[in-house]
Amino acid sequence: MINNQITIKFGGDGNIKVDTLTEFLEIYKDLIYSINNQLGYFSDDLIIEVSPPEKGSFKIKISPKYEKILLKSFETIVVSTLAGLLLYYLTKPEEDKTLEEIKLLLEKQNIEPEIVNNVYNIYQNTSVEQKIKQSFIVVNEDKNITDLKIDKNDKEIINIPKSQFANIINRKEQIEIVHEPKKDIIRDEATLVVKTIHFEGNAKWVFIFRGYPIKASIKDSNFITKLNSEAFMKGDTFKVILARSRTYDEDLQTYIVDQNSYVIEQVLEHTSKTDNQSRLDLK
Structure with missing residues (x-):
């Protein structure tokens, strides 16, 4: 009984492009090696053979390279896992499915229960989805191909007319939605x-703000032009428009200011330290 063979049948009356064949088989070779790797084996542990074409079909045969008890029925597992991945790709809905839901999905397609875990783990943790999609892109670009059929051990698992290729290729892919943290800028x-004080480059000045030291960059171009003509010293007071970004912490249920985000957008008033002292002396 054959238990290690996938048969690919390209429908159509004419010849197919050689690039179609080579690219398609290369993709399936990568798929098989990906499965092999995920199952804990190495590329050297198996042999992949392709039969000569027969009425538009090619048989991919998988067999272990070494005669080991460890590899007993190994080729059957690889073939069944590949069949399960193909079926899951074609039948899975857009939203994520749990392992139990995938089991039901594949069991309806007569995929062995012990293979389902392999399918689930490999589909979630590798790029097989993109590889399968690329295989349909390859056959869709060949005008001589009218349909694609794939058999597992002489039992049909896929039979798709070319009219459906575009829908399969353009199907909305699963996108993981990442909820961005709530952020805003207060001014x-x-x-x-x-x-x-820092007069050179983009170095930040150090200020005391509400009793705490902060570092802030100054973006007020009018103020920057005064740096060469106006005296500044430690203890001077600035009245400014101060901006800083903050992020909402879900655990703490409060906003936290980014200490590296302080920016002086406009300097409204500069009072020198000597002016402050004079005012104190006059009182």
Whole structure:
């Protein structure tokens, strides 16, 4: 009894392009090696053979390279897993399915229960979905092909007319939805006391804001032009429009300010330290 063979049948009366054949078989070779690797074996552990063409069909035969008890019925597992992956790709809905739902899906297609775990794990953790999709792109581009049939051990598992190829290729792919954290930028008028001054490059100045030191870049171009003509020193006071970004922490149920995001968008007023001292002396 044959238990290690996949037969691919390209429908149509004419010849198919040689590139169609070679690209398609290369994709299926990669699929088989991916399955082999996920099952814990190496490429050297199996032999992949392709029969000569017969009425548009090619037989892919898989056999173990070494005579080991460990590899007993190994080729059957690989073939069944490949068949399960193909069926799952063609029948799975757009939303994610649980393992139990996939079991029911594949059991309806007469895939052995012990193979289902392989199918689920390999489909979730490898790029087989893209490889299978690419195989349909390859056959769809060959105008001489009218349908695609695939048998597992002489039992048909796939029979798809070319009219359905485009729908399979363009089917909406599963996209994992990542919920971005809530972020915003707050801007308000603030009074800052200068602690450290940086006149060169894009270095940040250090200020005291509400009793805490912060580092902030200054983006006010009008203020920057004054750096060469106006005196600044530690202890000066700035009245500014201060911006900073914050992210909502779901666990703490509160916003947390990014300490590296402080930006002075506009300097409204600069009061020198000497002015502050004079005002204190006058009081």
